[in-house]
Amino acid sequence: xxxxxxxRKRSWGRAVPYLFIFPWIFxxxxxxxxxxxxxxxxxxxxxxxxxxxxxxxxxxxxxxFTDDPLFWTSLGVTLKFAALFVPLNIIVALGxxxxxxxxxxxxxxxxxxxxxxxxxxxxxxxxxxxxxxxGDYGILNYFLSLIGIQGPDWLNDKQWSLxxxxxxxxxxxxxxxxIFLAGLKGIPRDLYESASIxxxxxxxxxFSVTIPMITPTILFNLITxxxxxxxxxxxxxxxxxxxxxxxxxxYAMYMYENAFKYFKMGYxxxxxxxxxxxxxxxxxLVFKSSEAWVFYEGEMKKNPQEKLKAQGRRRSL
Numbered sequence: 001x002x003x004x005x006x007x008r009k010r011s012w013g014r015a016v017p018y019l020f021i022f023p024w025i026f027x028x029x030x031x032x033x034x035x036x037x038x039x040x041x042x043x044x045x046x047x048x049x050x051x052x053x054x055x056x057x058x059x060x061x062x063x064x065f066t067d068d069p070l071f072w073t074s075l076g077v078t079l080k081f082a083a084l085f086v087p088l089n090i091i092v093a094l095g096x097x098x099x100x101x102x103x104x105x106x107x108x109x110x111x112x113x114x115x116x117x118x119x120x121x122x123x124x125x126x127x128x129x130x131x132x133x134x135g136d137y138g139i140l141n142y143f144l145s146l147i148g149i150q151g152p153d154w155l156n157d158k159q160w161s162l163x164x165x166x167x168x169x170x171x172x173x174x175x176x177x178x179i180f181l182a183g184l185k186g187i188p189r190d191l192y193e194s195a196s197i198x199x200x201x202x203x204x205x206x207f208s209v210t211i212p213m214i215t216p217t218i219l220f221n222l223i224t225x226x227x228x229x230x231x232x233x234x235x236x237x238x239x240x241x242x243x244x245x246x247x248x249x250x251y252a253m254y255m256y257e258n259a260f261k262y263f264k265m266g267y268x269x270x271x272x273x274x275x276x277x278x279x280x281x282x283x284x285l286v287f288k289s290s291e292a293w294v295f296y297e298g299e300m301k302k303n304p305q306e307k308l309k310a311q312g313r314r315r316s317l
Contacts, residue, residue, distance in 0.1 A: 039269040047266035060270035074254035082229035097180035118174030122234035129168040183217035215294040
């Protein structure tokens with residue numbers, strides 16, 4: 001019995017860390033992994049909220065690709081939105097971070113001011129932009145009228161509604177700005193001093209020092225921007241409802257309506273898994289391309305052939 005007590009104490013000591021993380025594990029299994037797997041299962045069923053459930057195999061996926069024009073419409077709108085939103089989001093966030101990285105008086109106040117919009121709820125943000133974009137009393141058209149320009153009805157004009165959604169979505173990129181700012185703070189000042197001694201100007205330093213050193217940060221923000229672009233729903237739902245003429249009918253809205261307007265839960269789950277595959281594919285492509293342009297610890301990430309050569313040299317030594 002005397003030998004069992006230390007063993008029990010050691011076993012209990014090993015179990016204690018798992019008890020601390022058990023609430024997170026339980027929440028992940030019940031509220032994340034469980035619903036994720038359940039959505040995959042019901043995507044193979046005709047699963048109405050009320051009524052009988054029938055197994056239809058890949059029927060939902062076949063209908064989505066061959067017999068649902070709204071699928072292609074919503075996917076096209078989302079791809080256009082992503083093509084505009086992702087690069088602009090990166091450029092605006094990086095530009096603000098560079099401005100806030102300057103040693104000027106009151107920079108902390110500006111950081112707070114630029115970050116506040118990112119914590120405003122989507123409903124409040126939609127209310128603000130509905131006032132800004134209004135064709136009758138909108139502040140944007142008022143300022144345009146001061147310089148002799150007749151502004152359109154932004155949210156009800158098919159040509160401008162998607163652009164209006166992109167600009168409104170850029171308003172809440174305070175978190176990305178702070179991530180870029182942290183990346184800029186981590187660049188050693190010695191690199192700028194060396195570049196300056198070599199005769200590099202500010203523009204040359206930006207492209208030869210700043211950009212290469214924050215490429216890991218750019219990679220992270222690029223992936224999160226792609227994910228955010230495909231998840232766009234709140235602003236479009238509240239500002240335009242998908243109009244005019246489906247010009248802002250995003251893929252996330254298409255899934256939402258299939259689930260909660262038409263009560264086709266299985267079909268909506270199939271839509272969601274297809275979007276997951278698109279985002280996964282784009283993320284994979286970005287990661288693969290990162291081998292050519294992302295720098296880690298001051299040098300370019302080696303490609304697989306170079307890694308194999310380096311390993312062979314080590315073995316020979």
